[in-house]
Amino acid sequence: MRLIDSHSHLFLEEFAEDLPQVMTRAREAGVTHIFMPNIDSSTITAMLRVCHEYKGYCYPMIGLHPTSVNVDYEKELEIVARELASPNEFVAIGEIGMDLYWDNTFLREQQRALERQIEWALEYDLPVVLHCREAFDYIYNVLKPYQRTSLKGIFHSFTGTLEEAFGVMEFSNFMIGINGVVTFKKSTLPEVLKNIPLERIVLETDSPYLTPVPNRGKRNESAYIKDTLIKVAEIYGKSPEMVAQVTSDNTLKVFGMLK
Template structure:
């Protein structure tokens, strides 16, 4: 069995309340050996930590999602930060953070400010940054440009962009592109784009419960389905599944350096 790492899964959300334990078992049975769990906002931290406390192969991350930014974002962001600075838990990344202008541009400036603050958390605590970006590449790159020569590392989560987008993001040499079930969709342009992306810059993710790969598209996603993403990459890169598993695992551990000694 090929060992895989799901670098982005939300198994702690309410969509899994009926069978969370079984979903974890199915992931392990499928060969997914590490599950990295990005937080969403101040309302989700406890559920995430509870799941991660129960399984030593689940790694919590802390952050404030851009679509949660509202008029009270400063106070809510501070609540999240207290888990990082004052809590007993160890975190393995800052995420899920970023900018999302797809649904609503009302809090554009506030999203940018929240993102930049969390970029600095990543630098201050030497943690990888898990970046969500939707319809906001100009804003994202405007902020990141100032940090290009720093030690910032991380993942551009759920990458679905063009060859040009990939080229711009890959200029950040300590970042990987997170590839999920979208790559299996019939009309996805990702397979062609990835032919211009070295496998050494790719990590696997599910983003469960969202973006289930074919043949599960339209249903709830879960970490066990990561195998379908890896199989599609095997087809795209023309190499055995075992090599996809080995390289993407190596890539993930370059990002999550503080988990290497956990195994």
């Protein structure tokens, strides 16, 4: 059974002590690809080092995370632009988007950073991986003008309403990223997913965050994607093997790697 972790931060310091073991457990769980979104300039070196050490297994993205957007965001975007122009084989622009959960001090800056990075995605023909927290309407409005372009990507860590899921589906080249949140007792995602075709779903961990039940409370890692798979298969009434195959193909399709 092939599984793909479409969103994992295994390059963070939480994995500094046991990364080889984490990778071994991921392989043993059936994970064949791990896609790694950047956060900001402070994480590029570590991310690229891990992707180099595990070349052909871990794949890097480049982008500026919305929670790292502040008064100096232009300088951060210059670094993203420089990296995009480098020989590094980035597979997506990410993790980008908007996050208004804590405050909206840099709302306009987040919008501008998102728009700029979407333009780069089109210029370099790369998908985008979108972070959205308390900001769906803003992101939807930024994306709307690009609806008839070649823009594609993933709404990562989707936890929205059915209405918002339908909003994502208006963009035919976008997938919905589902992680451990779907296993949480109070999650409304199971009901939402019943209305969304499996062909629009990809699986992710968002390691080290959002660990699925039954390991909730522990550091998340790519091997735990199997727990999310089992829950999603239960929701769709399909075998885990079938769900793994479809969601893996969906992921490779977004990243332009489906053979």
